[in-house]
Amino acid sequence: MFNSETVETVRSLKAQDKIIGVGRFTLENPAYFPELSRLPGVGSVWTPDIEAVLELHPDAVFVYGTFMKSSVDEIQDILKAADPNLVVIRVDCYIPESYEEEVRILGHILDREEEAEEFLEFYRGAIGPIEAIVSVLDETDKPAIYFESWGDFRTATQGAGYHDKLVMAGGNNIFGDLALSYTDIDPESVIERNPEIIVKLCGAGSRNFGGYGEDDPSQLEGLREEVVSRPGWGTLDAVENDRVYILSNDILGGARHFIGIAYLAKLFHPELFADLDPAAVHREYLSRFQGLDFRGVYVYPEILI
Known part of the structure; x- marks a missing residue:
């Protein structure tokens, strides 16, 4: 494989x-x-x-x-x-x-049809309630999101998988109107579009830390400090309201994408998803379907339930 x-x-x-x-x-x-x-x-x-x-x-x-x-x-x-x-x-x-x-x-x-249906029942149980709530939201109820990959000032636009996941979680991608799937953007354009929430990825490239193999959040904390300290970004709504998050690609890319979507939904709409516990979904997935203990650092600052 x-x-x-x-x-x-x-x-x-x-x-x-x-x-x-x-x-x-x-x-x-x-x-x-x-x-x-x-x-x-x-x-x-x-x-x-x-x-x-x-x-x-x-x-x-x-x-x-x-x-x-x-x-x-x-x-x-x-x-x-x-x-x-x-x-x-x-x-x-x-x-x-x-x-x-x-x-x-x-x-x-x-020859694992029963196991496939058991897993899909769990998967739908995790993603279905999010889809149901997001599907009835007005566009004005969706917060403006700046999403940045592990590469600085590289974002996802329409046609990109990461863009689709932001939308599934109830976000409004501030660069969703661009035609390219992935593109580098001018930092000034982020200031002009003034996002309410910033999500920065780690877990690949030059930001290859966090995720399942690590338990120390200090590198995620340092990366967040880099983002909020960028010239001119102190006036962004996301920075002023302390809504800048570092997210591990471990849970947004790959087979664990539904876990990352749950974390994003919680970050984007804490009131609507007050009963959603992404870590509990993640923990059950690891123990029940992957045969692993729950460990790792996936989001900073940590989501409090």
């Missing part, structure tokens, strides 16, 4: 014993994948190790469905040329719109 999102979803279905080889990002995350990270590696969709895949003699190879499509198309072509009988299965396992269908597909393929 090349993508760790599929590895994680397969573990939710209690079928991890069927996995015989994993991609680079599973190997590099032993805290979250303690046993699976010890399996043979097959590279990544950027640098696949086709020989390693074929040496494992798998019945099927799982790769992304839509992400890195040209690279994955090439991987599929090479594998099928080497072994015409090899089954290549294309699923993403991180996009909210297609996630439920892909879980059912995996349940069918892996």
